[in-house]
Amino acid sequence: MTNRYIDLIEQTFDPAEGFKVIDGCLYFHDVSLKALIDQYGTPLRITYLPKISSQIQKAKRLFQLAFEKHQYDKQYRYCFCTKSSHFSFVLEEALKNNIHIETSSNYDIDLVYNLYQHGKINKDTFIICNGFKPREYIRRISGLINEGHRNVIPVIDNMEELHFYTKYLQPEVECKIGIRVAAEEEPTFEFYTSRLGVRYKDIIPFYENVVKKNNRFQLKMLHFFINTGIKDETYYWNELVKLLQMYCDLKKVCPELTMLNIGGGLPIRYAFDSNIDYEYLISEIVYQIKETCQREGVDTPDIFTEFGNFTVGESGAIVFSVLAEKHQNDRESWYMLDGSLMTTLPDIYGIKQRFILLPVNKWKNPYQTVTIGGLSCDGNDFYSSKLHRNNLYLPCLNAGGKDLPMQDDDEKLYLGFFHVGAYQESLSGYGGIKHCLLPSPKHVLVQRNPETGEISTQLFAPEQNAASMLNILGYEM
Ligand SMILES: Cc1ncc(COP(=O)(O)O)c(C=O)c1O
Known part of the structure; x- marks a missing residue:
């Protein structure tokens, strides 16, 4: 036949x-x-747990390889974006690989406490707190910082947000923060600019007029997420270079800035025959970061990612x-x-x-x-x-x-x-x-x-x- x-x-x-x-x-x-x-x-939903660890190890290996290739002498930190899957078995497997966490809502903070109580994370684990934040989310993030979770980094989504931390943080407590840049959307999308993050042109004035004047806040991280995900396409590389330029401009006025968070969006295979060149994508990102920083005469940052789909x-x-x-x-x-x-x-x-x-x-x-x-x-x-x-x-x-x-x-x-x-x-x-x-x-x-x-x-x-x-x-x- x-x-x-x-x-x-x-x-x-x-x-x-x-x-x-x-x-x-x-x-x-x-x-x-x-x-x-x-x-x-049937119907039967299946999770093959070892794949979670092997994906994390693969990304870490490829960043390591790219760091060696481009002589990049800073740290790479893999964060797991919990909104992609909140299941305990997913986090448990992922956290076997010495990784960090990205949160999106107030209820994620309960998840963080649970993981902490069960010894899955500790007070040095990076907890990157994203999203447009209602007061309760800000209060809970501040609670973690007050309790000594040293690497909780609220990523400021809008300029008003900062004020509320001053209400909830204890007076003597210092706080590392990040700022999310509102990325430009793909030309075919319904909107020009993402609703998430601070407008490009507002970031340096916001730092100079507000953050810098309040010495309990240290601006450590610049964050962006290009909505289409990481793709070998002109749009992605153009946006990346623009955002790297933003990092360099900010670094020149804000020396304590040492971390760059490039968000999530590492693709996975959606077709039986698709072949993603991860080695090239990751190498090119590291190269672009190094190249832009060198050209602008600023020190290269530690690189953070928040891969959700890729992880799970x-x-x-x-x-x-x-x-x-x-x-x-x-x-x-x-x-x-x-x-x-x-x-x-x-x-x-x-x-x-x-x-x-x-x-x-x-x-x-x-x-x-x-x-x-x-x-x-x-x-x-x-x-x-x-x-x-x-x-x-x-x-x-x-x-x-x-x-x-x-x-x-x-x-x-x-x-x-x-x-x-x-x-x-x-x-x-x-x-x-x-x-x-x-x-x-x-x-x-x-x-x-x-x-x-x-x-x-x-x-x-x-x-x-x-x-x-x-x-x-x-x-x-
Ligand atoms: C801020 C942020 N980081 C990371 C991710 C994870 O993206 P992905 O699952 O494509 O890796 C998302 C997804 O929406 C996000 O909004």
Whole structure:
């Protein structure tokens, strides 16, 4: 048979890191997905924990390499952006790698206290506090500083913010601060300038007229986040150089400035065949920083990053069963899933995000073009070739091809969406009330013993049940 799915993939794509097919079934980081499905059923959300540590180590290694290449003699500090995934198991794994944290809200401070109480972080851990801050967030940040967390750095989002720290910090306590520069948006975006941060032209006057005159504040960090993420595109490099110029201009009047925070946005693989040249991207960033500082005659800074998606995205997968195939006209074929895409992978619906989509089994079946239908009754709960930016080919349900009816005793087709580990639960409201009362899926953690290589799994959470939903909705139980 020539039109087998496995032949299509082998002809079109090179083998991709983290994926392997053995005997017609897919393995994710050498873990048999079929075995996990047999044990836990579907829909099944999976986190492969070792990938979190290996991503952090990879970034640290590449910064180290770039520092050596460009003789950059300062520190690199890896911060994890908690909003990408707040799960305890994610932070626990990430914090094994001597890293720091970036927070975004008042409730993140509770998370920081919890990690501190459990010995996962200490008072030297950098806690970079971002966001437009309501009073309560500022009060809680000040609380941490008052209690001796030496490296808590509130990043000033607007000039009024500074005043409130003077209210909440104890009189004798000094405070390191950062300032976020409001980056210019991509030309195609709806706005010219990000709503987050202080306007470029206001930064030096704000420093000279306000910060410098208040000797309890030390301006240590300049922060920016280029909304498109780190990309080898003219827009990104132009913005980077502009912001580096800002760093140098500020450094000339503010000698205590020693840290540059370039935010998040290191990309991950959203296509089976994509190949990101991380070594080049990181080397070029370090080179640009060094070059601009040298040209301007200022000392180079310690570099901070806040990678969220890069840290946790590639550790995640979600697997569904295909319940049935529906032919709604002569040309369109739907694979109906046992879960909703809209509620489990909201980026598909919200920002038309493409994810890696692969069948778990039936790789030796013939293939056909299909659209994937989610279980909610919303018209937008689907994943199509257009979203996939490629024809969405998947194996036929039956080994004989698409015209055979599905056999009752035939094994189901299972489909996996991969690299879904960041933001999806934060956006969909994990364990809350979702469209059509569809539950949050069961979630399994996969760990690998570093010595023996042995895999172990642990059910982090069973599928959300009806009682939990009715309770949230106020029904008497
Ligand atoms: C200030 C800041 N830092 C870091 C990040 C993390 O970005 P990413 O997940 O793309 O690495 C974000 C994401 O919104 C952010 O707003």
